[in-house]
Amino acid sequence: MNKNTITWIGKWTFILAAAGSAVGLGNIWGFPYKAGTNGGGAFVLIYLGCILMIGLPIMMAEIIIGRRARKSPVNAMKNGAIESGVSPKWQIVGWGGLLSGILILSFYSVLAGICLNYIGISAGANSAMSSVEEFSRATASATNLLFWHTVFISLNILIIAYGVISGIERVINFMMPILFILIIIMVLNAMINGDFMRGLSFMFAPDFSQVTPATFLSAMGQAFFSLSLGMGSIMCYGSYMPDDENIFKTSMTVAGLDTLIAVMAGLAIFPIIFAYGLDAASGPNLVFVSMLSAFSDMPFGNLLGPIFFILLSIAALSSSISLLEPSVAYFDEEKIVSRPVAAISLGLIAWFLGIGSLLSFNLWSEKTFIAGFDFLGSMDFITNQLLMPLGGMLVAIFAGWFLSSKIVVEELSTGQEKVFNIWKFFIKFISPVLVAAVFINQLIPFFQNLLS
Amino acid sequence: MENIKKKNFYIYLGLSLFIFLAIAPWILTHELSSFLLRSFNAYLAIVISFIAGSLWWRDNLKKDIHLEAIVISMLAFLGIMIFEFSQGIAIILQIVLINFLLRFELKVINEDENIMSYIETRKLATYIITILCVMQIAYLFNPYVN
Numbered sequence: 001m002n003k004n005t006i007t008w009i010g011k012w013t014f015i016l017a018a019a020g021s022a023v024g025l026g027n028i029w030g031f032p033y034k035a036g037t038n039g040g041g042a043f044v045l046i047y048l049g050c051i052l053m054i055g056l057p058i059m060m061a062e063i064i065i066g067r068r069a070r071k072s073p074v075n076a077m078k079n080g081a082i083e084s085g086v087s088p089k090w091q092i093v094g095w096g097g098l099l100s101g102i103l104i105l106s107f108y109s110v111l112a113g114i115c116l117n118y119i120g121i122s123a124g125a126n127s128a129m130s131s132v133e134e135f136s137r138a139t140a141s142a143t144n145l146l147f148w149h150t151v152f153i154s155l156n157i158l159i160i161a162y163g164v165i166s167g168i169e170r171v172i173n174f175m176m177p178i179l180f181i182l183i184i185i186m187v188l189n190a191m192i193n194g195d196f197m198r199g200l201s202f203m204f205a206p207d208f209s210q211v212t213p214a215t216f217l218s219a220m221g222q223a224f225f226s227l228s229l230g231m232g233s234i235m236c237y238g239s240y241m242p243d244d245e246n247i248f249k250t251s252m253t254v255a256g257l258d259t260l261i262a263v264m265a266g267l268a269i270f271p272i273i274f275a276y277g278l279d280a281a282s283g284p285n286l287v288f289v290s291m292l293s294a295f296s297d298m299p300f301g302n303l304l305g306p307i308f309f310i311l312l313s314i315a316a317l318s319s320s321i322s323l324l325e326p327s328v329a330y331f332d333e334e335k336i337v338s339r340p341v342a343a344i345s346l347g348l349i350a351w352f353l354g355i356g357s358l359l360s361f362n363l364w365s366e367k368t369f370i371a372g373f374d375f376l377g378s379m380d381f382i383t384n385q386l387l388m389p390l391g392g393m394l395v396a397i398f399a400g401w402f403l404s405s406k407i408v409v410e411e412l413s414t415g416q417e418k419v420f421n422i423w424k425f426f427i428k429f430i431s432p433v434l435v436a437a438v439f440i441n442q443l444i445p446f447f448q449n450l451l452s
Numbered sequence: 453m454e455n456i457k458k459k460n461f462y463i464y465l466g467l468s469l470f471i472f473l474a475i476a477p478w479i480l481t482h483e484l485s486s487f488l489l490r491s492f493n494a495y496l497a498i499v500i501s502f503i504a505g506s507l508w509w510r511d512n513l514k515k516d517i518h519l520e521a522i523v524i525s526m527l528a529f530l531g532i533m534i535f536e537f538s539q540g541i542a543i544i545l546q547i548v549l550i551n552f553l554l555r556f557e558l559k560v561i562n563e564d565e566n567i568m569s570y571i572e573t574r575k576l577a578t579y580i581i582t583i584l585c586v587m588q589i590a591y592l593f594n595p596y597v598n
Contacts, residue, residue, distance in 0.1 A: 184583060191590030196478060197597060275596065 016176040020318030022258040027226040032266025033282035041206030050223035057426040061399035064411045066238030072330035073097045073232030084404040093394045097232025100387040101323040106353035112316035113148030122305025125296035139361035157347035161340040182311040186268035194271025230392030233322035389439035400428035460573045474584035501525035554578045
């Protein structure tokens with residue numbers, strides 16, 4: 001089991017790749033709504049605090065463990081444990097990450113496939129069209145969903161199979177600048193066509209009367225989930241990070257970019273929603289129903305609509321490749337199969353599981369699987385509510401209590417003693433407790449459901 | 453090198469005022485906003501003519517560019533006058549000038565390793581100012597702000 005010698009070539013690649021992994025559908029259609037309905041600027045402030053207390057320490061821990069070992073998450077955790085003189089069984093955290101990645105990819109690809117489908121739908125949108133009916137039509141046909149799901153998974157397989165440099169780095173360096181340009185275009189469109197002042201006030205005007213303990217839990221959850229932590233993606237990308245890159249500064253930049261894009265997405269979406277008198281919502285309804293409805297009435301909507309859905313598809317693709325890469329990297333480094341074969345086989349597993357999720361929109365919409373959820377909901381429950389917070393919590397516990405300080409000091413650049421002390425305090429005492437709070441808070445409805 | 457660092461610092465400092473002037477109209481009252489839009493336009497004209505003027509005494513130029521620099525400066529100030537008649541056209545003129553000035557400057561200065569970081573900052577600043585100008589145009593056309 002040799003150390004991986006592959007490192008990102010570009011100076012900005014890690015930042016772009018990690019930001020691409022973090023910026024996905026979740027924070028584009030989730031963060032702005034949460035901010036708007038939880039006290040606006042007050043929520044944003046709490047969220048930034050949570051990023052510093054939860055997101056940043058765990059992200060740094062994942063990068064440190066990954067870069068130290070220069071291996072996939074399973075072997076990186078094992079390597080970290082052995083080097084720190086503790087049981088190599090900590091590699092189970094890496095296995096959890098691999099499993100989360102494949103499971104999330106399976107249903108994420110279905111949602112991303114709908115985004116791809118909507119590029120064409122929005123290009124032909126007109127004011128006579130009902131966006132609710134259009135969404136029902138797009139999701140009612142299992143064949144249609146299967147087609148777009150297959151297209152999206154194939155893109156992932158293709159990119160990963162080409163390798164870290166020729167595949168992932170090349171695509172990220174091409175896609176991320178496009179994502180920034182498209183989001184700027186969408187914000188400018190919201191400035192011209194939307195009720196921008198109301199959008200600004202919805203997201204930023206601080207209303208501390210709306211701040212409750214639930215707001216803190218919501219902000220903590222958002223800070224944790226939006227950075228793609230606890231599923232091995234950042235650890236895997238960290239293993240390709242050059243030695244001379246400053247982990248603290250890089251992590252700050254990634255967290256900053258992730259927040260910036262989420263805020264810009266809100267500024268692109270909500271002014272339009274308010275201007276057209278639509279319901280401010282979150283999740284798929286916001287983009288597939290409300291936004292389509294706005295584009296069908298908007299000047300140049302047939303051009304702006306596809307731009308918006310291309311933007312969503314790029315955000316989804318940059319995240320999904322980071323879901324598949326950790327497991328492919330493991331199969332490749334263990335020489336179980338070659339990288340292309342690993343990408344195809346693991347991609348096929350995700351594709352197969354995704355069929356269950358796409359059927360949840362139509363044929364299996366009445367069927368329940370786990371905790372009263374349909375198949376897609378069950379997958380979401382297993383990954384987002386169990387595996388990811390558990391993984392994040394265990395990474396924090398491992399890094400704070402078991403990982404040798406010598407490893408951390410060596411991985412952080414010289415002259416970063418103050419950073420090390422602050423990081424150590426947060427990762428040891430604060431981050432695991434806060435992630436545990438998020439974890440328990442997410443499980444309460446499940447147990448309430450079970451008991452009733 | 454120290455000189456370039458200082459130059460970059462001043463570029464960012466100047467840029468921060470542009471960002472303030474571009475964002476503030478969206479947040480403040482409409483009466484104040486029209487003053488801020490006017491200030492943005494005037495400030496941009498001053499910056500354009502300052503950069504064009506500073507090309508006069510650069511010692512690393514490939515050719516004499518006095519006339520071009522004067523024309524750019526005068527057009528920038530013409531933008532302030534046009535603003536009183538058509539705000540949109542004035543801002544579009546400034547967008548064209550700031551981008552033309554960047555291309556012009558890059559064309560006439562001698563490539564030198566020492567000024568690479570200055571060139572990068574200068575390019576970035578120009579692109580950001582262009583986006584801020586488009587934001588100003590958006591403000592003028594947005595039906596919900598008046």
